[in-house]
Amino acid sequence: MYDQLKGFRDFYPGEQSARREVTDTIEAAAKRYGFREVATPALERTQMYTDKSGEGIVEELYSFTDQGGRDVALTPELTPTVARMVVAKGQELSKPIKWVSTRPFWRYEQVQQGRFREFYQTNIDVFGSAEPEADAEVLAVAADALTSLGLTGDDFEFRVSHRDVLGGLVRALAADPDAVDTADAIRAVDKRAKIDEAEYLTLLEEAGLDRTTAREFDDLIVGVDGVDDLDAVAEAGGEDVEAAVENLRAVLAAADDFGAGEYCDVSLTTARGLDYYTGVVFECFDSTGEVSRSVFGGGRYDDLIESFGGQPTPAVGVAPGHATLKLLCQRAGVWPDETLETDYYVLSVGDTRAEAARIARDLRALGHVVEADLADRGFGGQLGYADSINAETTVIVGEQDLANDEVTIKEMASGDQTTAPVAEFPPEAGRPTYDDYA
DSSP states (O other): OOOOOTTOOOOOHHHHHHHHHHHHHHHHHHHHTTOEEOOOOSEEETHHHHHHHOGGGGGGSOEEEOTTSOEEEEOSOSHHHHHHHHHHHGGGSOSSEEEEEEEEEEOOOOOBTTBOSEEEEEEEEEESOOSHHHHHHHHHHHHHHHHHTTOOTTTEEEEEEEHHHHHHHHHHHSSSGGGOOHHHHHHHHHHGGGSOHHHHHHHHHHTTOOHHHHHHHHHHHHTOOSGGGHHHHHHHHOHHHHHHHHHHHHHHHHHHHTTOGGGEEEOTTOOOSOTTOOSEEEEEEETTSSSOSOOEEEEEOTTHHHHTTSOOOOEEEEEEBHHHHHHHHHHHTOSOOOSOOEEEEEEEESSOHHHHHHHHHHHHHTTOOEEEOSSOOOHHHHHHHHHHTTEEEEEEEEHHHHHTTEEEEEETTTOOEEEEEGGGOSOSSSOOOHHHHO
16 A cells, blocks of 8 residues: 655545636636636756755755756746746737646645645736736736635735835835845745744844844834825835835725725735745735635736846736635635535436437536446446435436336435436436426
């Protein structure tokens, strides 16, 4: 017996049908906004990740040397791949480029609730627009996807921030702006909720702020509890921060027009840890706090395409992770039912296979889910199997039935049954059940 690898999961039919329903719902929301589906490879050159994140990233990758001597890795995220794709055909693509993709990714990291070594995401990205409307549309798509799943504003919230507000504020407050590492300071903000205050302040000090200034910086970002509170931040940060605040206000105003504003809260303690984020960023959280970690996040990454050798191309995206989204949906009671559903089971008794197969084919042609006997079971065995797959209706095709030019229609929930003329079953359209013939 082989053991399952840690951090990898099997999905049996009931759970997989629920996962498929959720995936289809998210993708359908994106496609309503004109996002087009792309498919991407499972392997990329390891250098694509080390160039972006440094050699230390290799420890987090499933990387190896292939038979051709190439250093490759299973893709840990989609953004570098789609950046490579945009660079490869950027001049041929109409902008803005709007792509959606659902697929697995792999990271060798600590397994915990909602985090696995093989995980699934739906990535939704816009390339080629720096306008606030692009950020707002990404927020609107994410909100549409969640509400289409049955979630409401009481279930989730988007905590929206701006990396340039944080970076500009750190530089404006520092005694020596040139000595400040804004990326390290933003990473410290990203860790703020996960570490104690002393460690957090120490990280800000290591980024170039003295302890007093670190507290002043933290007081400013914590004190923001709405758009109106951004005035004090803009005043403290100077021109660069004022411009970033204006951009953040513009995105929130557009999000309001697009129907996503009610789900958005300003939260400058939201930072997103990846260094390629450049402007507005956001994270989705469970409003009740029962799912304690971020459900998913997104933001703007305007410099990434150029860093991959392409023309300067602004970009913004969001990537709902399916494992954490499942936790939110389960908490809210909207995760799809994992019970298997079957419309019809066609039960064949005696030498009736040809007619039973014809009925099954005709029902499938009408778009129904239909099963029939594949195991040479008797009447009781077939009826038990029909019950186990949650068949709504069983169509019994027996020798005596056919001798009477009819079939038996059995409603599985009640056990009631009646007959229907075999020459007229199934009809040319619809979903015939016991009630149609009783």
